[in-house]
Amino acid sequence: MLLKIGTRRSPLAMAQTNYIMGLIKAKHPQTEFSLHPIATVADRDRVSEFHQFGMIGVFSTEHEEQLISGEADIIVHSLKDLPTTLRDGLVLAAVPERADPRDGLCGSTLADLKPGARVGTGSLRRRAQIKHLRPDVEVVPIRGNVGPRLAKIDGEDGLDAVILAQAGLQRLGLERATSELLDPHVFPYAVGQGALGVEARAADAEILALLKDIEDPRARAEVDCERAMLHSLGAGCSLPVGASTSWDGDQLTLRAQITSLDGQKCIVASETAPSTQAVELGLATADVLRKRGGVEILESSYRSFGGHFKFIGA
Numbered sequence: 001m002l003l004k005i006g007t008r009r010s011p012l013a014m015a016q017t018n019y020i021m022g023l024i025k026a027k028h029p030q031t032e033f034s035l036h037p038i039a040t041v042a043d044r045d046r047v048s049e050f051h052q053f054g055m056i057g058v059f060s061t062e063h064e065e066q067l068i069s070g071e072a073d074i075i076v077h078s079l080k081d082l083p084t085t086l087r088d089g090l091v092l093a094a095v096p097e098r099a100d101p102r103d104g105l106c107g108s109t110l111a112d113l114k115p116g117a118r119v120g121t122g123s124l125r126r127r128a129q130i131k132h133l134r135p136d137v138e139v140v141p142i143r144g145n146v147g148p149r150l151a152k153i154d155g156e157d158g159l160d161a162v163i164l165a166q167a168g169l170q171r172l173g174l175e176r177a178t179s180e181l182l183d184p185h186v187f188p189y190a191v192g193q194g195a196l197g198v199e200a201r202a203a204d205a206e207i208l209a210l211l212k213d214i215e216d217p218r219a220r221a222e223v224d225c226e227r228a229m230l231h232s233l234g235a236g237c238s239l240p241v242g243a244s245t246s247w248d249g250d251q252l253t254l255r256a257q258i259t260s261l262d263g264q265k266c267i268v269a270s271e272t273a274p275s276t277q278a279v280e281l282g283l284a285t286a287d288v289l290r291k292r293g294g295v296e297i298l299e300s301s302y303r304s305f306g307g308h309f310k311f312i313g314a
């Protein structure tokens with residue numbers, strides 16, 4: 001079979017696409033691939049912060065067009081960048097084994113950050129969570145590919161540290177840049193972080209069957225419960241919602257945290273269910289967050305950013 005793969009050109013996107021091609025080849029050696037590069041909104045506008053786009057899916061909208069037009073058959077996404085609602089006719093066909101989902105603090109450990117230290121991140125979740133742990137540090141908004149973001153440590157921006165996904169660093173062979181892997185109980189990761197997702201057309205039975213062979217059931221259950229939680233809250237990946245999942249036999253525990261942007265308020269919920277009920281687990285966790293006032297925190301995050309956010313499904 002010939003599979004047409006749509007991909008962004010960033011080093012991380014290319015590494016991820018190559019990795020998925022390798023997984024497919026290992027199961028189905030006769031598969032051939034052609035690559036169809038595309039620029040997304042996030043690639044064309046390198047200046048705005050993510051929440052300023054006023055839209056969700058800054059990495060995925062053009063990709064979904066590629067699938068619908070038939071220009072591509074499959075798209076490899078960082079799952080944390082894939083909105084929880086997909087376009088009609090498209091499905092999340094496979095979630096392979098998940099890499100380390102944790103965030104890495106690069107340039108310094110948490111404890112070694114001096115008062116007033118400048119920590120770079122473009123993510124509202126990371127901003128809120130670092131402020132919650134270290135109200136005395138200054139958060140500096142940064143964007144760009146992983147390599148250039150790392151280069152900002154001790155560079156002209158005078159950053160003391162940046163926060164990056166360990167999985168992305170690993171995929172680029174840059175994991176040694178991490179000074180501290182942040183404990184998910186203290187600094188929960190983004191929904192889907194560290195996991196890749198392959199999106200395809202719902203009608204392509206043959207392609208879906210092939211992709212099922214690279215799925216990891218545990219990663220799928222983790223991602224399903226995390227995404228159900230985020231979807232229920234109406235939040236996208238750039239909002240200050242963190243998550244972590246853990247296993248005890250077949251029992252899956254989802255812990256979720258909503259943090260106000262100034263770091264002063266923080267709400268957590270933790271629920272457990274059999275992994276066959278991953279979606280229900282996500283919804284139940286969102287219910288607890290709502291009861292504890294989580295939506296009010298998300299709405300005030302919205303307001304303090306000038307209403308630039310859009311809730312999914314709202």
Ligand SMILES: NCc1[nH]cc(CCC(=O)O)c1CC(=O)O
Binds near residue numbers: 080168169192193
């Ligand atoms: N938003 C950009 C993005 N999308 C996925 C990753 C890392 C890889 C992953 O989480 O799977 C990154 C970079 C980062 O947040 O450091």
